[in-house]
Amino acid sequence: MNCEICQLKELDVEHFEIREVLRCILHTILFHRALGLVRPKDIDLELFEITYVQCGDVELERKTDEKIEQFIDRAEKHPNKKNQICLSFYEVKNKQPTWFTNKVERLYWEQWYINLNVAQHQKGHSGKSTSSKIVVDPGAEERTARRAALEASLRDVLFQIIRFVNEKKDHIPPVPNLEGVSFPYEITISSSSDSAFGMEMFKRMLQTGNPTMLS
């Protein structure tokens, strides 16, 4: 089975926007992969005029928020780096136990890469005005424009998810359970300079057993 990979459009976000953006994207993907009985829950973003849909699974929300917090911490520790969060769906295959190993093999069949370029905290304007008494924030217009651009980009990302989900359906394995997200998944975080990330990616590529690679 092939592993379908979707690289979502890169977004330029600020620190305070990370949480909302990631929640929106992750839950949109997970909503399309929760094939069990769901009660869709509409969530309005506070920073943007966008509504996305959640599954209504409390456990899922908790896990997602946990990962998002980890991402935010990592982004703060590694500023000026492109940070990536990967949502992977896999199948669990029990390997034949040997003398040395009794591991459970994970076969990844879909991976979503969310790329965020976190802007550094901008220092406040010094407030030096020459002659005008009215203090005008010159960055306000720039922030508004940036916010509008980010909203449009986020909307594009959501369209991209819907398009991908509709185009690729044949690779989806049988549904193991109907609780919450129907398929086992994992969320991993990395940054661009993380060497371990590349190794992790390489490991996964080997695990998926892409026939073109093995042949």
Next chain:
Amino acid sequence: MDLHSYPHGEHGRFEQIFNQFLLKSLHIILDSRVPMNRPPSRGGEIRKSDRWFNLVLGDRPAAMDSLSFWNRSLMEPMVIDIILVQESRYSLSEHDSRSTLATEMPAETVIERWVVQYEHQRSMAPQIGDAFYKKTYKKSIILLRSVYSMLRLLPAYKAFRKQQSFKQNCGFEINYKVCSFGSPLLRSEEESMKNYSFIPIDAQQGCLSVSVMYRKDLSDFNLDSCVSHPIEIISDYVGSPLTDPMRAFPCTSSEKGHSISFQTRGRQSAPPSPFQPPHSWSSGLQRELSSQQSQPYSASPPLYRSPYEYSSSPTEAYIQRNQNQRFPANQKAPCDEILSPPFSSSPSPSPPTKNVIPFHNRRHPETAPMSIPHPMIARSPRYLSPNLSDPNRNSLPPLSPRNTKHDSSSHESPSGIRSIRRLDSTRTGEMSNTPTNAGPKLSRDSKEDSGRFSSLLSSSSSPRVGLSRTSSRLSFQDDFGDCDCPFIVDDVDPPDNQTSSNLVARNCSEVSSLAPSTMKKSQDAAVGALVHMLKTAPPLRQESCYYNTQSSKTEFEGEVGAASEFFKPRKASDAFEELKVYRQMKDLLLSKSAAHLVSKEKTEF
């Protein structure tokens, strides 16, 4: 909506899937575009229609019941037009200078057109088998999820939300039309619209497809010029108990109490609208009776701040009501058989369907449905009865709480009365923990609040001791309680045996002089007596002005010591000691009352 029996075999199953797909997609689209009045869904109940495609949407719009799906053939597409209706003024006689009549004509614009159809392909070999239709079913689940998400991303969603928020004041309406063919659009309209087609799903001998044509930009319609909700004067506003605890609430029925609490924060005052006229499949434009519209979904408070300035969408209200619902446990089954359509019963051998589709098997204590306790009531036992968890507290012998006799026997064992009062108040607190409870309970709560707050006003130090003193005096006020007089009973921490007995004796003597007279007074007089008692209550702090001059320094020091001891964790031995104190108090009261009576008799003679 029950569907008629389907043909047997594979074709029947696929036809059922397709028809349910049409129903579901129509339900999703109408829910996301046209504010409709629907009866509130039965919370938590999963209908068969919800099980289709594993998407719980709640009650279907009433209009869908009248759509004659069963008369349609599989080949006819379902075209759903979402129409924006705005009033536009124009002058009838522009060239006539004498009269310039301006009339308002509604301008209708198709802002979205959804087409759901089965495209038959003769060249395609018929796909048969259980595995195939299950695969089709799985893909259709994903497709409907995409449709659901897409509906929230398109520009018309913003218009829908605005209309939902502002109702009649938004200057436009959204209507819909369902047909088996789409009316031709103007070229200018087509140019302003964009097309998006979802990837079709392979079906039995063709494919199932969904496409949408939508206007890219709705700024031409000036939808942002919505008038905010007009100010409504709530004539029977009674305020919130949180802001005005001393205010007595009227004893009304439970429904009225419920409506009062909602009106303090809700936006609606109109009753739910009646049933809407049914819509036919091939009829023309149907209009919502805007005058009868209300906000059945704003009963639940907004979940979050929104840029749309709306209360709640129907789905959100539904979800909020049913958020913490848990479905029965999952039964593990082979992989592909889990995701199977809930076909209707038919003579043909159909695949096994699960009667119960599980949702959650985990318990989340943090999300279990919880009643929101009334903050005052919830707070008070903790503040006033720190030893509520002490099991020995409840082991004190109770006394009759409603003793109308004017003798000191009614003052026996205040601890017993306190325990009864506490039990009563705790029960009352538990029962009346939401604003939606019955009116009489509200009135009781108000009294409880008033009692509590009046004691707080008088006590200048630890509220616990002050309140306990208050509650002990209030326990003698029979005017408060043919009801269960939910004055919070506190656990008094007796300082020393002697000091406590002196204090209680003094208090009881004062109360005993008051009790015969206050019983006959009205409720207001009882409140006045209460205030009087509070004023004359010995303070806890050294600088308290209510400190009784008759008390000695040792008594005062003992009291302060008691206050400090009060915060120590209490044990059973403390309880027993307190019991002893109470018994001493009882004896003292009895002796004093007897002495008083004797002295009275003597004076008379």
